[in-house]
Amino acid sequence: MREFAAADFDDLLLLDSDPRVLKYINGGKPMARAEVEAALQRVTGYYALYPGLGVWRASRRDNGAFVGWYCLKYCPPTTDVEVGYRLLFDAWGKGFATEGARALVDYGFTDLGVTRIIGVTHPGNKASQHVLQKSGLRDAGWGRYYNRRLRLFIAEAPQRSRAAELRERSALR
Template sequence: MTEFCTSRLLLRHWQEGDRAPFAAMGADADVMEHFPSALTREQSDGFIDRVGADLERRGWGLWALEELETGRFVGFTGLNVPGFDAHFTPATEIGWRLRRDAWGRGFASEAARGVLEVAFDDLELPEVVSFTTTANVRSQAVMERVGMRRDPAEDFDHPLIEQGSPHRRHVLYRLRRPGI
């Protein structure tokens, strides 16, 4: 599975032309509101290099999102394996980040539904998780729209975020593969 389409989006490998708009996204205070800090250009490019290599190696991961109608890069959506220990790991998570001017158009939910189909139908994963800060109600709404459910007893302090940070406490959502 290298790339695929939803009705309005192409989920594809990262391209050189994605670097500048992704760096702008990572520097946007609104986009990065629920992260400990904005990304430098070096961090942004490093992220693209890492997730691009994951896609090449595994055939799945965090895909760049391109709006089919315009060909415009609008962010990313995909699957990732969390790189920390928590009560729910090992796991495969679904995540997304979109440009501010792409918000409110249903792109995150549409892309997430497509990624969940890949996760369950193609990869046959038994479960997918997603997590975000307690204050990130936009992402939590996407999680709920795609059928994920939260048990507040599973909320956790993200081990890679320093104690005392307002971004440390996270909510955890889960979705099991249908029929399991």
């Protein structure tokens, strides 16, 4: 994973032009070039606004080929931190979504100190719901996000034991 740059435009255009990829996002309507340009500008501007959060380019480890993106970002208009992903159709079913989501949930809890992470999906997107559950999020029913009624999944940060806190404090002395 790495931050997006202007040079990634063609990869994003390919991703957001596939009706299969967008089926549960906007009903399968390919995004126009101008929409993708605006989205890329928002994504690259997000890094400075919200350090540690963002949308990251996802690539294969073996050959570096673009497979899509992963995100850990605020879910507007709330202060909920959302984990998400969008992958090329050819990357579906190969474990990329689960690998990225798990890594970002761990990063959010461990490195950023986030206490709660959500994921939202279209009610019909059973594959994405399965990914969220495999990534440690539990089905919490329904929520209203992105001006739509969506399935809501939630993970709470693991609670540290009092003994672990005391050990850490004594090690710092």
